[in-house]
Amino acid sequence: MTAAPFSATDIARAGLTAQEYEAVVERLGRPPNRAELGMFGVMWSEHCCYKNSRPLLRQFPTQGPRVLVGPGENAGVVDLGEGVALAFKVESHNHPSAIEPFQGAATGVGGILRDIFTLGARPVALLNSLRFGPLEDARNRRLLEGVVAGISHYGNCVGVPTIGGEVCFAPTYSGNPLVNVMALGILETPTVMPSAARGLGNPVLYVGATTGRDGMGGASFASAELTDQSQADRPAVQVGDPFLEKCLIEACLEAFQTGAVVAAQDMGAAGLTCSTAEMAAKGGIGIDLDLDLVPARETGMLPVEYLLSESQERMLFVVEQGREAEVQAIFQRWGLHAVAAGRVTAEPVVRIFQKGQVVAEVPALALAENTPVYPREVLSEPPAYAQAAWAWTPATLPPDTEAGVGAQSWGEMLLTLLASPNLAAKTWVYRQYDQQVQNNTALRPGQADAGVIRVAGQRGVAATMDGNGRLVYLDPYEGAKAAVAEAARNLSCVGAEPLAVTDNLNFGSPEKPVVYWQLAEACRGLADACRALETPVTGGNVSLYNETRDAAGTAVAIYPTPVVGMVGLLPDFTRRCTPAWAAGQRVYLLGLPWGNHPPRGVSLGGSEYLAVVHGQVTGRPAAVDLALEKQVQHVCRQGIAAGWVQAAHDVSEGGLLVALAEMAIAGRIGAEITL
Missing domain, CATH: 3.30.1330.10 (PurM-like, N-terminal domain)
Structure with missing residues (x-):
């Protein structure tokens, strides 16, 4: 894995400011490579980390006698x-x-x-x-x-x-x-399905549709103002398949009922980057993921394309070790992919492999929690x-x-x-x-x-x-x-x-x-x-x-x-x-x-x-x-x-x-x- 210097244009195109890029270098202890730059760009976007609004959101009341799940999970309950x-x-x-x-x-x-x-x-x-x-x-x-x-x-x-x-x-x-x-x-399900990865050695299953180049950098795109050039950003818009999603709903709910799934996260904004980083950060552990095992709908995809793709109808599971086949059988019956593409590790790092080489290695907390926050001054009148x-x-x-x-x-x-x-x-x-x-x-x-x-x-x-x-x-x-x-x-x-x-x-x-x-x-x-x-x-x-x-x-x-x-x-x-x-x-x-x-x-x-x-x-x-x-x-x-x-x-x-x-x-x- 080699790091490459980036121009100011490259950094801005990734969605980062010059100061944020310096913070990335500080967190990694080295300059990022192309894939890592893209990962930080989407995870540090306003869409994913709320860097401008987080201080204001803290004043909201979030607890009540009927609240079972508040902010921080995929939805409230x-x-x-x-x-x-x-x-x-x-x-x-x-x-x-x-x-x-x-x-x-x-x-x-x-x-x-x-x-x-x-x-x-x-x-x-x-x-x-x-x-x-x-x-x-x-x-x-x-x-x-x-x-x-x-x-x-x-x-x-x-x-x-x-x-x-x-x-x-x-x-x-x-x-x-x-x-x-x-x-x-x-x-x-008897309890809410958590999103925090746990269980060292547990397999990480990629389930659902294949990964393509659609939706590339959608999170960063959603965190910038629209300009005359935005009409050319159609690749940043995802393409959905509701019939496949219907099958995904049924397969997921059936898999959850088995008790074999210990954590689940959908792949929405920032795709594989967000799902791996958030699951690892919430669990205080790491995830190794092999891109060669990720079902792809296009050939010749680069690591950054896999990691930033926002192809729809995809999920990431952590499954009890030894029960992979049980979950995979359910998804195969619904006509969906279910592939063991990684494992839970003790070191709290998201480590991405391709062709036997490490192509990205980033602390999970640096992507998902230790993100920039900009408390701004409010007009006095x-x-x-x-x-x-x-x-x-x-x-x-x-x-x-x-x-x-x-x-x-x-x-x-x-x-x-x-x-x-x-x-x-x-x-x-x-x-x-x-x-x-x-x-x-x-x-x-x-x-x-x-x-x-x-x-x-x-x-x-x-x-x-x-x-x-x-x-x-x-x-x-x-x-x-x-x-x-x-x-x-x-x-x-x-x-x-x-x-x-x-x-x-x-x-x-x-x-x-x-x-x-x-x-x-x-x-x-x-x-x-x-x-x-x-x-x-x-x-x-x-x-x-x-x-x-x-x-x-x-x-x-x-x-x-x-x-x-x-x-x-x-x-x-x-x-x-x-x-x-x-x-x-x-x-x-x-x-x-x-x-x-x-x-x-x-x-x-x-x-x-x-x-x-x-x-x-x-x-x-x-x-x-x-x-x-x-x-x-x-x-x-x-x-x-x-x-x-x-x-x-x-x-x-x-x-x-x-x-x-x-x-x-x-x-x-x-x-x-x-x-």
Whole structure:
């Protein structure tokens, strides 16, 4: 094994800064070779090590009476009672979807499903949260169509229902769509399958599909801003096979039941590099791996290509010595590869061989845990754009009367709002998803504020994904609180008690002080809201550098968009609730009383009304009263359980006017409302 000097261009292409390269040399005690440089490049990327966000994530509450597995594993796990446990997680595939929307979105679904069944849980539901630029732009329409087709193709073929989600539009997402996918699974093993390698001498099995050159350096690609040259990065986009993944799910769950598998890790971002390094680092031991034994779909692959490939539908197992054949027989029956390609070693080093030679030798901790961290300074006061927005007052708007606002009547205004892509029905989208496969879906997309599936007996699980980038842009702290509150409110409106959160933080470049302020304030808001509503964070995903270049070549960041995935429990899924009211029912507004609200309790700041009717993105969003929010949701759930609340709907985008219209549409009957 020989080390080679690298140019500044080589180092930057690997995804490392000059200072990080020096740190690599220090950790190794020598310059890295080509394969090792690639390994550090992907493992030290923001996508894998969260070097800019890790200090902020530490403030999240992560423990609770129902939390069985928190951050650090492939997915979070919560206890549903009576021996049933739920695994759930959210992931992003933003950059790949911007380049190749169909495969980018499809493999996002495949990746999050692997996170779930790697723990020993059978995937039972999918949700997605999508953001695009205005549909007047043909490219944005192509991205929307491709992403939705990719999600539906993979989810439908693998046989997991899509039960909910959201689709939003804003100019800042043009060219940089957000594709966040959430999966839920029910544990089928007695305990959660660990990812830490153990047992000296135990064989390391490579299982699943073959390795090719697709997805090369995908983790580094996902950790850089999109440029005009990004369209040429199609090799960084993976290609998925949902039918093969279906076989992989069944084979893995069957193998786990034997007790022969002692640890498992999927090969997602950074491929073989990440799976070997993380399994070894978590176990405090090492792994030797022979690339000549790895099933390859292409000839002449270099070590760095094997190690950085993100070919889909692959896993790494540590198996009890002597039981390899037992596990291999299961995978062979499902038509999948299962090859003993390495062994667990005492020295905590990832050692890679090819043709009898050591081609990479790196301490596992240097790759997976002893990674760079950049605690950045947060702006001492809000940036100028936020202060200018907060100075706005409704006095600048045309006066409103009983007839309407300006020349527009209230009825015309309602139709204008309902025609907004953000508020309009998304039937075209969710009709493409299989919502009923597995025959456990109790509430489908478009039926209620959250999706619901039956999990055991009469019990049900509700799930939702929520975010509002415009609110977070105008006030990151309150906007993030509002996202958590809305997610919990959506669960409460179907009758479910909120249990826990998985979050996806979609932001621009953290190296820019304004963006880092947005990220820091949003994390503070998420932490405060999750703590107040008793919904601990069990894991999530961070996607930074979501930026594109405008016509002048200036980098433009997306709206800061934290997306909150939340799960809840219904003791009796037959007592679920929808927004569909019926004739003769009385309509009540539960929550903040009109004319008796605290300062900043009600605001047009960041509203859909202000953006659609007046073309303004300004104002300061309302402050979320978390204590009142908790009370309102408790009363709502209590009313649904007791049977005296027959229909419920949260007031969010579009305000009370749109909420009432949506309930009327759902119930196919109008109502007389007195304010």
